[in-house]
């Protein structure tokens with residue numbers, strides 16, 4: 375009997391779900407069976423407005439024909455090709471196309487399969503870069519409190535979300551963290567907050583403590599997404615860049631969420647006009663259709679490796695699926711779709727409408743902060759006494775029942791809809807959330 379994929383399976387035991395309250399889910403599953411443009415369809419036939427672009431990745435909306443067709447054609451023509459000592463045209467074409475939309479100065483692309491791999495790749499490149507230049511004492515990595523850089527050991531070491539770290543041993547050594555940028559005086563700021571640029575100066579303190587000559591790289595999300603949307607205060611990123619430059623430390627922007635139009639520019643580096651040495655990306659690179667990540671680097675970093683005998687591998691790193699042809703086909707069709715629909719800058723056009731809609735939630739029960747930028751927004755709720763996370767979790771479940779998909783981190787609701795969202799759909803998303811918040815109050 376062929377599997378009926380439209381109905382809910384009756385045995386949910388085997389699949390150990392990631393970042394999920396498994397027992398709660400399995401007692402009341404939220405099962406998605408189809409998706410088109412802005413909506414998911416559930417196994418019980420309901421339409422759910424996607425307020426999160428899946429997991430911040432389906433920037434062009436769902437099942438876009440060009441991407442679907444490109445994947446179908448590629449998988450039939452050449453399903454797989456090794457990328458070690460071999461090449462195929464799409465991998466080169468896609469790298470060039472990424473460089474075309476990346477900030478000036480970015481010239482090379484190293485492929486991997488996810489944001490976590492992109493982060494670990496970038497950290498390794500940073501360490502190996504200094505070593506290649508004879509500066510091998512630079513082994514320390516600096517992340518930031520509340521930062522999310524995926525779930526590899528490198529990423530959780532530089533990351534600063536406590537629950538993602540505390541269960542997994544002692545992690546990488548030689549890591550330190552900047553303070554996060556979330557200040558109470560910035561509550562309910564529309565767009566970029568005024569206060570907190572000076573938090574970047576903490577890097578000088580960390581440098582004084584360890585010695586600049588021991589520090590390889592600083593990694594931050596230009597806008598911290600997964601921790602609950604923490605925006606960089608005005609001037610903060612520029613200051614980080616000045617300090618890292620001054621001390622010969624690489625600056626890595628983790629743009630796994632902000633890459634590909636989320637803030638109204640192709641990359642956040644362009645949005646904030648701050649040029650890092652490396653950018654990590656994934657998610658929107660293929661519209662979430664096929665797993666793919668990448669590290670984007672300057673020529674200075676790449677060229678430091680291009681020395682020694684020509685038959686010798688310059689960087690001992692890579693993945694079986696680096697530059698997978700089907701992923702590359704998805705990536706190229708995704709970039710075409712973004713270009714055709716003007717999606718890499720559309721968030722800038724919608725930002726004010728989105729902002730005003732979101733800030734209209736101020737005053738609803740338990741709302742203690744609202745933050746926004748581009749097509750990202752967060753609504754922070756006061757935690758229930760002795761039950762952190764419970765209030766937002768209940769809102770998440772009720773919101774799904776009411777027909778919208780949102781995300782939660784602790785007691786923070788985060789939204790990042792596909793960049794194709796209409797004003798009417800913004801009203802539907804925020805209006806439904808308002809109703810749920812009112813009822814939950």
Ligand SMILES: Cc1ncc(COP(=O)(O)O)c(C=O)c1O
Pocket residue numbers: 487488489490491493522523524525595599600628629630631656657
């Ligand atoms: C900034 C950032 N880095 C890394 C990751 C990890 O990406 P992945 O889940 O594809 O490994 C994420 C995922 O949300 C992210 O937001």
